[in-house]
Amino acid sequence: MVPSRALLGPGTTAIKCSKKSQNQNYKGHGLSKGKEREQRASIRFKTTLMNTLMDVLRHRPGWVEVKDEGEWDFYWCDVSWLRENFDHTYMDEHVRISHFRNHYELTRKNYMVKNLKRFRKQLEREAGKLEAAKCDFFPKTFEMPCEYHLFVEEFRKNPGITWIMKPVARSQGKGIFLFRRLKDIMDWRKDTRSSDDQKDDIPVENYVAQRYIENPYLIGGRKFDLRVYVLVMSMFAECLLWSGHRRQYVHLTNVAVQKTSPDYHPKKGCKWMLQRFRQYLASKHGPEVVETLFRDIDNIFVKSLQSVQKVIISDKHCFELYGYDILIDQDLKPWLLEVNASPSLTASSQEDYELKTCLLEDTLHVVDMEARLTGREKRVGGFDLMWNDGPVSREEGVPDLSGMGNFVTNTHLGCVNDRKKQLRQLFYSLQVQKKASS
Numbered sequence: 001m002v003p004s005r006a007l008l009g010p011g012t013t014a015i016k017c018s019k020k021s022q023n024q025n026y027k028g029h030g031l032s033k034g035k036e037r038e039q040r041a042s043i044r045f046k047t048t049l050m051n052t053l054m055d056v057l058r059h060r061p062g063w064v065e066v067k068d069e070g071e072w073d074f075y076w077c078d079v080s081w082l083r084e085n086f087d088h089t090y091m092d093e094h095v096r097i098s099h100f101r102n103h104y105e106l107t108r109k110n111y112m113v114k115n116l117k118r119f120r121k122q123l124e125r126e127a128g129k130l131e132a133a134k135c136d137f138f139p140k141t142f143e144m145p146c147e148y149h150l151f152v153e154e155f156r157k158n159p160g161i162t163w164i165m166k167p168v169a170r171s172q173g174k175g176i177f178l179f180r181r182l183k184d185i186m187d188w189r190k191d192t193r194s195s196d197d198q199k200d201d202i203p204v205e206n207y208v209a210q211r212y213i214e215n216p217y218l219i220g221g222r223k224f225d226l227r228v229y230v231l232v233m234s235m236f237a238e239c240l241l242w243s244g245h246r247r248q249y250v251h252l253t254n255v256a257v258q259k260t261s262p263d264y265h266p267k268k269g270c271k272w273m274l275q276r277f278r279q280y281l282a283s284k285h286g287p288e289v290v291e292t293l294f295r296d297i298d299n300i301f302v303k304s305l306q307s308v309q310k311v312i313i314s315d316k317h318c319f320e321l322y323g324y325d326i327l328i329d330q331d332l333k334p335w336l337l338e339v340n341a342s343p344s345l346t347a348s349s350q351e352d353y354e355l356k357t358c359l360l361e362d363t364l365h366v367v368d369m370e371a372r373l374t375g376r377e378k379r380v381g382g383f384d385l386m387w388n389d390g391p392v393s394r395e396e397g398v399p400d401l402s403g404m405g406n407f408v409t410n411t412h413l414g415c416v417n418d419r420k421k422q423l424r425q426l427f428y429s430l431q432v433q434k435k436a437s438s
Contacts, residue, residue, distance in 0.1 A: 040073070040094065043369045047076040051346040052353060056360040062370070074369055079103070079341060091317045096367055099341060100235060100320050101313040106304065107322070107341035109208045110168040113141045119307035135307075137300050138336045141210040143168075144185070151209050155182060162212040166338075169206075178212060185209070213335055217328040219272075219280070224250050225337060226274065226326040228413065230301050231363055231383060235314035241305060242366055243298065243386035243411045245359045250277045271352065278414030281332075289332060297326060297334045298411050302387060304336060321363055358382055358419060365423070372430055378410055380426065381419045386411045 043063045047053060053076055057063055066072045075081075076098045086101055105111050116138055124132035142151035144165070155163070165185060167175040179185060216223045227250075231242040250272040272280075281290045301324065323343025327335045345360065347353035362381035365373075378385045378392060385392050392410040 040370060043074055044070070044072045045074040045076070046070075046072040048078060048081075049076060049345060052356045053345045053360055056357055056364070060361075060364060074367075093316075094369070095317050096319060096369060097317055098319065098321065100232075100318045101315065103312070103320060103341045104169075105308045105311050107339050108168050109141075109166055109338055110143045110206065112304070112339060113138060113143070113208065115307040115311065116304065119303070134299055135303050137296070137303070137334060139211040139213060141208050144207045144209050152182065162214055164210050164212045165207050166210065167207050175207075213327055213329055215330045217330055217332065219250075224272075224328075226250055226277070226297075226324075226328070226334075227343070228274075228297070228301075228324045228326060229343065229359055230305075230322045230324055231366060232305065232320045232322065233366065234316070234319075235305075235309055235312040241301065241385075241387040242380075242383040243301065243413065245362060245382040250274060271349070273351075273355075274414040275416060285332065293328070293332045293334065294411070294413050295409075297413060298386060298409060300324070300326065300334060300336050302391075304339065319367055362419075372427070374430070374433070377426065379422060381423050382417060384410050384412055 041062060043060075044066045045057050045063050046066045047057060057076070058065060063074075073092075073094060074096050079099060082097070082099045082101065086097075091097075105115060116135055120132050120135040123135065140154065142148075142154070144151065160180065162178055162180055164176060164178050177184075218224075229245045231245075233240040233242065278290060278294070281293070304324075320341070321343070323340035325337040325340070327337050329335065345356055347356055359382065362383050365380050366383055373380070386409055391407070394408045394410045
């Protein structure tokens with residue numbers, strides 16, 4: 001199954017799933033078992049990230065920054081702190097931190113592919129080849145050096161194609177290179193170490209060799225990828241996923257690489273809003289084709305999270321804002337390139353700053369340290385709830401999923417959304433409900 005609960009917006013996504021029937025009643029994400037979470041007038045927060053995140057946290061009403069060794073309620077930590085401190089830190093019921101303990105099962109390239117391959121085989125055994133084919137959204141990939149001989153066998157079956165080598169634990173395009181000849185990677189053949197020996201300390205010599213997608217969809221002659229943020233509130237058997245935030249964007253080439261160019265414009269950047277991208281595709285290919293494409297992207301979120309649900313160490317204190325990188329090919333098929341556990345929250349332009357501010361504000365709304373939500377919300381700002389013990393319907397009530405019929409998942413990736421108006425209406429209605437019950 002998928003994480004217990006997750007949110008998506010017209011550019012974000014959320015998922016909640018369970019081993020129980022998909023027709024189970026909706027379970028509230030803002031509630032602890034047996035009783036409502038206590039409302040808190042003041043939230044003590046801590047983070048080491050000095051970027052857009054710090055601005056959002058400092059401007060949030062009732063939130064107070066804690067420095068040094070002071071006690072905190074909310075910690076947006078980095079993965080190194082998590083690795084060193086999580087198992088030695090006591091946390092009260094209400095405390096929240098920004099990562100799952102072994103998030104790397106999805107965010108390190110070799111583990112992500114290993115889990116997806118295993119999940120695909122499981123689906124084929126249990127549900128058949130058609131269901132298993134829904135996992136065919138990642139290029140053929142081999143871990144180096146431990147799968148070198150398997151890679152060579154595949155390489156010789158398809159001579160002349162291009163492959164890409166990526167270090168398993170680096171980002172921003174560092175250490176990546178393309179090749180078409182085996183002699184270009186002979187150094188890896190000499191290294192017999194396996195990354196399975198030390199999951200928490202993977203040496204940079206471990207790479208993945210991945211078949212290069214040679215027919216990417218181009219905009220203005222440029223290759224691009226989509227960055228979609230997916231908020232996962234739980235990886236328990238009963239999962240919750242909030243779908244891609246609606247205000248997300250398309251990278252017209254890798255920003256970390258592009259900004260080193262002498263003609264890079266820091267104010268304009270090289271990004272499109274996802275809404276603009278969807279409109280562009282609809283004008284060229286028609287709305288039905290685009291709807292299918294974005295449905296396939298939703299499938300990537302769900303299946304990738306289902307592939308790690310049994311191995312991720314879930315904890316009620318943890319949530320995760322994943323950054324999905326997705327490439328579209330000329331046939332309008334989406335491919336999952338990687339998932340980031342610490343997607344960049346540093347803005348590259350004013351528009352990017354506004355986008356990330358909205359994203360982070362809505363993330364905090366969903367995490368709901370203030371305990372204001374009822375747990376029945378299907379949209380919070382730019383996030384849509386797409387999975388909650390099964391797919392969430394756009395229609396109200398509990399849908400009949402026996403034949404799926406006209407069932408439409410509650411995702412609006414890249415669609416128009418008046419975020420501020422939605423939030424005003426949401427919190428006003430919550431205040432009315434509170435007064436009525438008091």
